[in-house]
Amino acid sequence: MEQRPALDPAVLDTLRKLTPPGEPDVLTEVLKLFLNEVPLRVERLRNAWAAGNIEEVRRAAHSLKGSAGNIGARRLHAICGQLDDIGKSRELDGAAALVDELAAEFDRVNTDIRRIISAAS
């Protein structure tokens, strides 16, 4: 599992190909937006979890799921989906482990993104 890339190369390739001729790389732009937006959401999710605010955990997980899906962060997308479902059903079994897993997976995604961005510039 750890050997698999955090970001799906096929999705990254699709994003790269969205770049119009002569314009800045769409992939880099999107990854930078992800780095701007998403750490705050992860932070919000963890705080909400610590405060026992399950609805806020669900909302943060849901929006993270959207962003993760768009950049091909498959594992992160799946974890967020599970937290989204848990938030809906209010069945909290395994939620604590998922929140930790989300943080760890987010670090992997982060590392990959930084590598791609520095390779592009």
Place this chain on the structure above:
Amino acid sequence: MVPFQVLVADDEAVSRTVVGAMLKKAGYPVIFAPDGQQAFQALDSDDPPAIALLDWEMPGLQGPEVVQKIRGKQSQTPTYIILLTSRDSSADVVQGLRAGADDYVTKPANEDELIARVSVGARVVELQTALADRVRSLEEALANVKALQTLLPMCAYCKSIRNDQNYWEKVETYFTQHSNVSFTHSYCPNCYERFVRPELEALESARVAQDRQRRR
């Protein structure tokens, strides 16, 4: 035909940018809204986008609420609305379509599928526009027919018709001006017996008389 403008409403910049780039690549002009309220304002403007992609969970108004509010406005050429969301249960799809959305796509959207669905939307919008134009021209035609249904004063002897300006016109002139009818002249069997045959016979006997005179 000018490609239709597409509104992309999403509170996440990542989703907005990716979807916007897909649409631009396919040749659509794109406008953006970062929340439900601004999406509603764009749809409710004098020149609304032909097609809209709305996220479900947004601050302020949620996607389905935006759809419901705009559908309450009853436009002749309504925007084709696609809900684009990570919510993927059947219950969500049903709820979204019942709110008045035309289609439903789950995130993350596959580029080819998204563009195919948007072009379905473009097709529907084209049909709707053509239909609205057609209704308008039929209404105009109907107004003309109504003008012809009024009581026409007609001369009992020469059959001229008195027009709205109080002038007497030939039937042909009146109808050519007030409808799409045009005339081609001919004669009926009765008038053939009454007018045409005597004239032909007169011509014939005149010709015979002329021949006789020439032979002398």
